[in-house]
Amino acid sequence: MITTRDIAERLDLSVSTVGRALADDPRISEETKLRVREAAAEMGYVANRAARMMRGVASNVVGLVIPDIRNSFYSTIAHELSGNMEARDHQLILSETDDDPVRELRHLRELSASRVAGVIIVPTARPHHDSVRLLAALPHVQLLRRHPALGAQWFGIDDFQVLQRSTAHLLAHGHSRIGYVGGPSELRTGAERLRGFRSALEQAGLREEDGLAVLGKPSSVAHGRRAARRLLDDAAPPTALVTGSVPLTLGVLEELTSRGVRTPEELSVVGFGDEPGFSWWGPGLTTARLPVTEMATDCALWLLHRLTTKPHRDTAYTSVSTGSLIVRGSTAPPARSGRLPGERAAQRTRRSR
Amino acid sequence: MITTRDIAERLDLSVSTVGRALADDPRISEETKLRVREAAAEMGYVANRAARMMRGVASNVVGLVIPDIRNSFYSTIAHELSGNMEARDHQLILSETDDDPVRELRHLRELSASRVAGVIIVPTARPHHDSVRLLAALPHVQLLRRHPALGAQWFGIDDFQVLQRSTAHLLAHGHSRIGYVGGPSELRTGAERLRGFRSALEQAGLREEDGLAVLGKPSSVAHGRRAARRLLDDAAPPTALVTGSVPLTLGVLEELTSRGVRTPEELSVVGFGDEPGFSWWGPGLTTARLPVTEMATDCALWLLHRLTTKPHRDTAYTSVSTGSLIVRGSTAPPARSGRLPGERAAQRTRRSR
DNA sequence: TTGAAAGCGCTAACAC
DNA sequence: GTGTTAGCGCTTTCAA
Numbered sequence: 001m002i003t004t005r006d007i008a009e010r011l012d013l014s015v016s017t018v019g020r021a022l023a024d025d026p027r028i029s030e031e032t033k034l035r036v037r038e039a040a041a042e043m044g045y046v047a048n049r050a051a052r053m054m055r056g057v058a059s060n061v062v063g064l065v066i067p068d069i070r071n072s073f074y075s076t077i078a079h080e081l082s083g084n085m086e087a088r089d090h091q092l093i094l095s096e097t098d099d100d101p102v103r104e105l106r107h108l109r110e111l112s113a114s115r116v117a118g119v120i121i122v123p124t125a126r127p128h129h130d131s132v133r134l135l136a137a138l139p140h141v142q143l144l145r146r147h148p149a150l151g152a153q154w155f156g157i158d159d160f161q162v163l164q165r166s167t168a169h170l171l172a173h174g175h176s177r178i179g180y181v182g183g184p185s186e187l188r189t190g191a192e193r194l195r196g197f198r199s200a201l202e203q204a205g206l207r208e209e210d211g212l213a214v215l216g217k218p219s220s221v222a223h224g225r226r227a228a229r230r231l232l233d234d235a236a237p238p239t240a241l242v243t244g245s246v247p248l249t250l251g252v253l254e255e256l257t258s259r260g261v262r263t264p265e266e267l268s269v270v271g272f273g274d275e276p277g278f279s280w281w282g283p284g285l286t287t288a289r290l291p292v293t294e295m296a297t298d299c300a301l302w303l304l305h306r307l308t309t310k311p312h313r314d315t316a317y318t319s320v321s322t323g324s325l326i327v328r329g330s331t332a333p334p335a336r337s338g339r340l341p342g343e344r345a346a347q348r349t350r351r352s353r
Numbered sequence: 354m355i356t357t358r359d360i361a362e363r364l365d366l367s368v369s370t371v372g373r374a375l376a377d378d379p380r381i382s383e384e385t386k387l388r389v390r391e392a393a394a395e396m397g398y399v400a401n402r403a404a405r406m407m408r409g410v411a412s413n414v415v416g417l418v419i420p421d422i423r424n425s426f427y428s429t430i431a432h433e434l435s436g437n438m439e440a441r442d443h444q445l446i447l448s449e450t451d452d453d454p455v456r457e458l459r460h461l462r463e464l465s466a467s468r469v470a471g472v473i474i475v476p477t478a479r480p481h482h483d484s485v486r487l488l489a490a491l492p493h494v495q496l497l498r499r500h501p502a503l504g505a506q507w508f509g510i511d512d513f514q515v516l517q518r519s520t521a522h523l524l525a526h527g528h529s530r531i532g533y534v535g536g537p538s539e540l541r542t543g544a545e546r547l548r549g550f551r552s553a554l555e556q557a558g559l560r561e562e563d564g565l566a567v568l569g570k571p572s573s574v575a576h577g578r579r580a581a582r583r584l585l586d587d588a589a590p591p592t593a594l595v596t597g598s599v600p601l602t603l604g605v606l607e608e609l610t611s612r613g614v615r616t617p618e619e620l621s622v623v624g625f626g627d628e629p630g631f632s633w634w635g636p637g638l639t640t641a642r643l644p645v646t647e648m649a650t651d652c653a654l655w656l657l658h659r660l661t662t663k664p665h666r667d668t669a670y671t672s673v674s675t676g677s678l679i680v681r682g683s684t685a686p687p688a689r690s691g692r693l694p695g696e697r698a699a700q701r702t703r704r705s706r
Numbered sequence: 707t708t709g710a711a712a713g714c715g716c717t718a719a720c721a722c
Numbered sequence: 723g724t725g726t727t728a729g730c731g732c733t734t735t736c737a738a
Contacts, residue, residue, distance in 0.1 A: 094417075
């Protein structure tokens with residue numbers, strides 16, 4: 001690898017002159033700068049950032065710690081962040097946790113050892129104590145989820161409101177037995193979404209019935225399937241379903257498709273997020289659209305600002321975005337209890353190929 | 354930040370002893386090691402990798418250069434690579450090019466400055482000369498696409514065979530006017546897929562008809578829509594369509610949906626890749642499944658091997674995976690030219706809600 | 707079993 | 723306008 005020293009020797013200059021020329025220092029003559037730049041380009045010189053960091057210059061790397069990049073929710077975020085980072089000459093390290101605190105810790109150790117400039121994290125439900133400690137020494141922002149032990153900087157969506165609205169939409173159609181498939185309440189997002197679901201029921205004068213809220217790992221498609229199965233196999237199954245995460249929604253939809261459940265005739269469904277295929281599912285999935293791109297951009301800009309200007313004081317910062325409900329074909333009033341058997345059979349045949 | 358020197362001072366040892374204790378050097382007594390490790394943990398010491406790199410230890414960072422992480426094709430790859438890297442204590446830097454050689458170069462410069470251990474790249478169609486130069490100095494592997502100016506290491510799929518099979522499937526159904534929407538032939542993948550398409554036609558004794566192959570930016574959903582529009586608006590539209598990239602497929606499907614084209618009655622479609630929603634589209638999309646996860650894993654393991662063992666010689670390495678065709682409902686024999694108007698009207702109504 | 711010291715590539719304070 | 727020199731945190735001889 002070519003170093004400033006190589007250039008210096010070739011041009012019979014000192015390393016410091018070369019360094020200064022490369023840094024466009026006003027004290028260096030234009031002619032020298034030109035010679036240095038030419039030699040550097042010709043020799044294929046690439047500055048060694050490790051060496052620069054040792055001199056105290058901050059790293060230009062930011063760590064992105066998320067559950068799973070395959071979740072389009074997170075890949076959208078990663079894309080948005082990546083673009084903003086690149087525009088400001090920063091790089092993004094991708095770290096996946098799969099919601100495992102041990103993997104989370106391992107990644108934070110690595111990021112810490114790399115002396116990253118900052119971290120953007122969607123924390124696991126219960127981060128390891130060492131993770132908390134490591135993050136305390138790093139500029140960081142929480143995204144979507146929010147853990148009290150971590151810093152006060154957070155960008156997220158109004159989870160409560162999103163689920164309240166989704167549920168209210170079903171209630172407006174006249175449903176009274178509504179099932180909910182969501183994340184665990186130890187996760188702030190999980191708790192808030194569940195609270196939104198319940199709040200909507202309460203406002204409609206309904207009590208939540210036992211067993212109609214099934215909670216579990218939010219990043220698991222398989223759990224979504226299991227949850228749907230459990231709800232539908234109940235003695236008194238719900239007439240409508242709301243979901244509280246993208247993978248859970250995928251799981252629920254898979255299960256409904258494989259069972260041949262007719263939507264919205266037999267069951268209404270409101271999804272979470274707006275994946276590419278959601279509009280194609282059955283009669284089109286009514287779902288909560290979340291403003292992820294805006295949120296990610298805001299988050300990136302905030303962190304970059306935080307990194308470039310010396311923080312006066314780490315004041316709490318919170319930004320909440322609200323989503324909107326996209327109404328498609330998967331929601332309708334509940335079927336009358338006594339259905340015409342003929343009608344049902346006809347419909348079944350049409351759908352099963 | 355805590356350094357080995359801080360630990361040394363606290364324990365009244367020398368930096369070298371501390372360093373050796375941390376590195377588990379056999380010359381250090383167990384007792385000293387224990388004391389050092391305890392102090393390190395307590396003080397929250399995290400090794401400075403930049404300093405270590407300056408001593409010649411290789412970086413543990415690998416650059417992943419891809420067009421767009423939102424493409425589930427690439428996010429799957431990123432996930433797979435990330436997992437394998439983590440298992441071997443490596444980190445992944447995410448760099449998106451959006452198929453722009455300038456962005457590609459910018460990223461490679463950054464990666465080079467960071468002295469990454471290696472690079473995994475899905476190159477743009479025409480990489481900048483400097484990109485080629487930078488990559489020449491780095492261990493790297495090409496993924497999916499393959500540019501002759503870059504190294505001989507490549508992991509990809511048999512693009513030719515994939516499209517040949519997809520097209521053959523349509524031919525077997527009796528189609529003779531088949532449209533193709535794919536990437537540009539300056540891209541190796543684009544050229545190979547087009548070749549596969551043409552080869553299938555030839556084997557069936559057909560000549561490719563003018564204008565039935567529409568090529569364009571492979572990562573553009575919008576181009577997929579435009580291409581579909583152009584093909585369907587033709588005076589003699591095709592009776593079937595094959596696509597040659599995930600985003601193009603998404604675009605084509607969108608266009609077909611918004612036009613209310615009946616599939617497979619009016620038009621048969623074979624997609625590319627197997628996105629989550631493809632099975633939900635219309636009657637279920639017949640599509641080419643590609644073994645991306647296996648390919649990504651192989652690629653990661655190969656690169657890690659290459660990084661850890663000193664390369665005897667950079668022998669050419671090529672691994673080609675073949676996919677399989679998933680047959681769902683979107684393909685059928687072409688409609689007879691004289692259709693019953695009544696039948697058609699009925700179908701239309703049913704589908705447009 | 708441990709310590710002293712050199713040096714990786716760069717920047718910056720201090721010469722001249 | 724340019725050179726000399728010290729030092730960032732670590733690894734690694736070379737000594738003891």
